[in-house]
Amino acid sequence: MKIAARDLAVRFGGITALDGVDFELNRGEIVGLIGPNGAGKTTLFNCITGVVAPNAGSVVVDGADISNHRFDLRVHLGISRTFQTPRVNAHGTVLEAVMLGFNPIVKKPLFGSFFGSRSVRKAEADMESRAHNLISELGITTDPTKRAGDLSLGALRLVEVARALAAGPHYLLLDEPAAGIDENDQGVLANVIRKAAKDGIGVLIVEHNVPFVADLCGRLIALVQGRIAASGEPSGVLSDPHFVRAYLGDSNAG
Amino acid sequence: MSKSVGRNAGVLTIVMLGILIVGQGHSSLYATAITVGLYALLGVPLGLIYGCGGVLSLAQAAFAAIGGYASALLFSHYHLPPEATLLPAIIVPALFAYVVSRPILRLPEMSMALATLALGLLVEVVFSSSGGLTGGYEGVTGLPPIPIVGNSRVGVLLLVWSAVIICVYCYDAFRTSARGRALIAIHVDRLLAESVGIPVARELSLLFAITAGISGFVGWLYAHYLGYIGPGSLNVHLSANLLFMVVVGGRKYSLGPVLGAAFFVFAGDWLPGSAQAHGMVFGALIVLVLLLVPEGLLSLVQSRFRWKRVASRPIPQSSQLSPEQSL
Structure with a gap:
């Protein structure tokens, strides 16, 4: 059971963002996707989640070709994602933000929703307690009744991860989850990711913070100019001369 | 949270009973309250899709007109009684809205407003220029009264306000x-x-179609309450005024459009001068409201209850937050 992308190519006008990329993510493993700015990390990520349609190649999830599936359908196949800039309703509470994540697995009868039927109210109360459980299970210490707009970036990223996990995904795709957050939140985040993988979820992390992913991931994929420059064990990838040159520059001055 | 669901409906029920009692002495109050109710019945669904969903529609009166005309034409051409035309009056505008909504709802808010405005104008032109089929500019007269409640003002009032509640x-x-x-x-x-x-x-x-269906019901009520429907009765002016009611009353509250409708009708009764002059006053007013209480008049009442909990602090953009900012 895995996500397998074959020979993906994406072009934006004259720019080639991805150029024949093969990619695999198994359930239960943590894979890091690294590379300099503009290497195509987010494009690859968006191809898998369906925000961007590839010009060539295919994305297969658990044996089913989903290359042409709409974005909103993929979460129903067990692919959850977060965003580089957290997207939440700033006026809503933390609890509501997490509850939104249950959307793919909760029944939403039209008339029941309008007339506040008993089954809808029960499902609502159910979801509320499950969201509370999820928040405390993940070690998120933020008050669930707080407005999402009042949270720090780190807390917001954790809330997004909780929302992504609420749907009970098989694959969790995180877009720069550790960017701009303090070490304490990074620690909580790392624990959440390890726990998810232990529960059999395949986790893909797009990240600039190389020490963070190197520590967490069993496998790293380094993208440079839309192609895979190196992949494999973190130590091997980080010492790969081809990748080091692209990432740090020839002078190695950084 | 779920306990407060019926609170606003309860408040409105008390208001309705109050109107029934006070109206005993002032018979004109019933007619005014019916108008308020009809506007509110158009405004509340608009408040839902606009306030919660960001769908800025200037076609709500057009959907009501379609509903009213559907009933009127079924009566004048096929002699169907209002009982039989109720369902078509709801379903025809709902289907129409569903079909046209796909391309429109993809647009950003302002373009959406323009597209629905064009739709409203189109519907108006079709009804006024279809000659014998729709009665042209003269519309359709001699429609039978609303079933069961008939010509009783109290009956119509109860029916309309129950629907609003x-x-x-x-x-x-x-x-x-x-x-x-x-949403x-x-x-x-x-x-x-x-x-x-x-x-x-x-x-x-789907939600757009539901609001159109409710609008169609209002058109049906309107046509059989007055016994008449014409191209000028439920026109683009009304659509614009509905938006005024929703925004002035409070587009994020279920009671906002009701308050806005009451405000609009009473202000129209009390202001001196012609309807054109009123338009000027309302225009100035909407600017004032948007500047001073952008969430609408009802937010003044609501904020007194929640003042301490949610102080009107600006919402920081998430990307501008630093990790240290934990409050």
Whole structure:
């Protein structure tokens, strides 16, 4: 059971963002996707989640070709994602933000929703307690009744991860989850990711913070100019001369 | 949260009973209250799709006109009684809205307003220039009264206001349901909504069609209450005024459009001068409201209850937050 992308190519006008990329993510493993700015990390990520349609190649999830599936359908196949800039309703509470994540697995009868039927109210109360459980299970210490707009970036990223996990995904795709957050939140985040993988979820992390992913991931994929420059064990990838040159520059001055 | 769902509907029920009692001595109050009720019945669904979903529609009166005309034409051409035309009056505008909504609802808010405005104008032109089929500019007269309540003002008042109360209840129940959260998510950020598996286009079309169906019901009520419907009765002017009511009353509250409708009708009665002059006053007023109380008049009342908890602090952009900012 895995996500397998074959020979993906994406072009934006004259720019080639991805150029024949093969990619695999198994359930239960943590894979890091690294590379300099503009290497195509987010494009690859968006191809898998369906925000961007590839010009060539295919994305297969658990044996089913989903290359042409709409974005909103993929979460129903067990692919959850977060965003580089957290997207939440700033006026809503933390609890509501997490509850939104249950959307793919909760029944939403039209008339029941309008007339506040008993089954809808029960499902609502159910979801509320499950969201509370999820928040405390993940070690998120933020008050669930707080407005999402009042949270720090780190807390917001954790809330997004909780929302992504609420749907009970098989694959969790995180877009720069550790960017701009303090070490304490990074620690909580790392624990959440390890726990998810232990529960059999395949986790893909797009990240600039190389020490963070190197520590967490069993496998790293380094993208440079839309192609895979190196992949494999973190130590091997980080010492790969081809990748080091692209990432740090020839002078190695950084 | 779920306990307060019926609160606004309860408040409105008390208001309705108050009107019934006070109106005993002032018979003109009933007619005014019926007008307020009809506007509110158009405004509350608009408040839901605009306030929660960001769908800025200037076609609501057109949907009401379609409903009213559907009933009137079925009566004048096929002699169907209002009992039999009620369903078509609701379903025809709902279907029409569903079909036209797909391309329109994809647009950003302002373009959406313009597209629905064009739609409203189109409907008006079709009804006024279809000659013998729709009665042209003269419209259709001699329609039978609303079934059961007949010509009784109290009866019509009870019917219209009961419908408003049900709408307000449904609005509140919907907003606190998973589907309501989905609608708010669509408004906040469509990409966010899609990432949690919400079929944005289908959901918006469905809700838009429901508001059009309710508008069609208002058109049916209107046509059989007055016994007449013409191209000028439920026109684009009314659509614009409905938006005025929703915004002035408070587009984020179920009772906002009701308050806005009452304000609009009473202000129209008391202001001196012609309807054109009123337009000027209302125009100035909407600017004032948007500048001073952008959430609408009802936010003044609501904020007194919640003043301490949610101080009107500006919402920081998430990207500007530093990790240290934990409050």
